[in-house]
Amino acid sequence: MNKQNDSILKELGINPGQANEFDGKSSKELLNQQTQLDVELKKLELQDRLETMASKKRKFDEKKREYEAKNRQLLDELGRRAARQRGCSHRKGGTTQAGSRDPLPAQGGDAEKFALIKFRLPNGDWWVNCQRCGAEWFPQDSFTGRPETIIGGISHSQVLMLPTDNTSGESSQFGLEDNRSSSEIERDRWHPPVDENGNEVRDIRALPPGAGSGRLQPPAAVRTH
Numbered sequence: 412m413n414k415q416n417d418s419i420l421k422e423l424g425i426n427p428g429q430a431n432e433f434d435g436k437s438s439k440e441l442l443n444q445q446t447q448l449d450v451e452l453k454k455l456e457l458q459d460r461l462e463t464m465a466s467k468k469r470k471f472d473e474k475k476r477e478y479e480a481k482n483r484q485l486l487d488e489l490g491r492r493a494a495r496q497r498g499c500s501h502r503k504g505g506t507t508q509a510g511s512r513d514p515l516p517a518q519g520g521d522a523e524k525f526a527l528i529k530f531r532l533p534n535g536d537w538w539v540n541c542q543r544c545g546a547e548w549f550p551q552d553s554f555t556g557r558p559e560t561i562i563g564g565i566s567h568s569q570v571l572m573l574p575t576d577n578t579s580g581e582s583s584q585f586g587l588e589d590n591r592s593s594s595e596i597e598r599d600r601w602h603p604p605v606d607e608n609g610n611e612v613r614d615i616r617a618l619p620p621g622a623g624s625g626r627l628q629p630p631a632a633v634r635t636h
């Protein structure tokens with residue numbers, strides 16, 4: 412065993428006095444072997460990194476598909492609700508087909524009276540809600556300028572006049588003062604929803620039943636700024 416060999420063994424934490432697997436090998440051989448091991452180790456690390464990346468990519472793709480499917484379901488459900496609200500008579504009464512799970516027909520009833528709940532909000536505005544389809548009507552928002560709700564061609568001011576024998580509700584009324592500066596008023600101002608190209612998106616829930624063409628889409632999210 413030569414001196415050079417000893418120093419390498421020491422570096423490796425091996426007592427040169429003891430017999431070991433490196434005995435009888437030259438420093439050159441050991442260095443070659445070390446280089447080879449180093450290369451193998453690097454290959455292993457690279458492979459591990461590639462596998463980790465592939466696994467992350469798989470998980471990402473999986474999650475992405477999951478969210479996309481969920482999003483489609485949500486949009487479909489919103490579309491179904493919009494269609495239902497447009498097609499609803501908002502009336503009481505009506506009979507459902509025998510064996511149907513719904514106690515009442517989805518398109519609303521045929522009675523004189525409307526299945527509407529009218530509730531006075533703290534600011535004095537009337538909120539109207541159909542018990543049959545869940546549609547909600549709000550008047551024009553004096554704070555943001557958002558126009559009154561129109562569903563299936565029926566505006567808030569029209570729906571508010573429809574006869575119902577439901578009791579109206581009311582919460583405590585507050586006198587709300589508007590102390591906003593003109594820039595704050597501008598900041599809060601309602602803007603019609605737009606698509607990704609900046610074109611105005613029609614709220615086709617507003618159209619009367621049968622109006623418009625193509626597949627019914629849910630109303631676009633309202634842009635607040």
Ligand SMILES: [Zn+2]
Pocket residue numbers: 496499500501502519541542543544545546
């Ligand atoms: Zn309704």
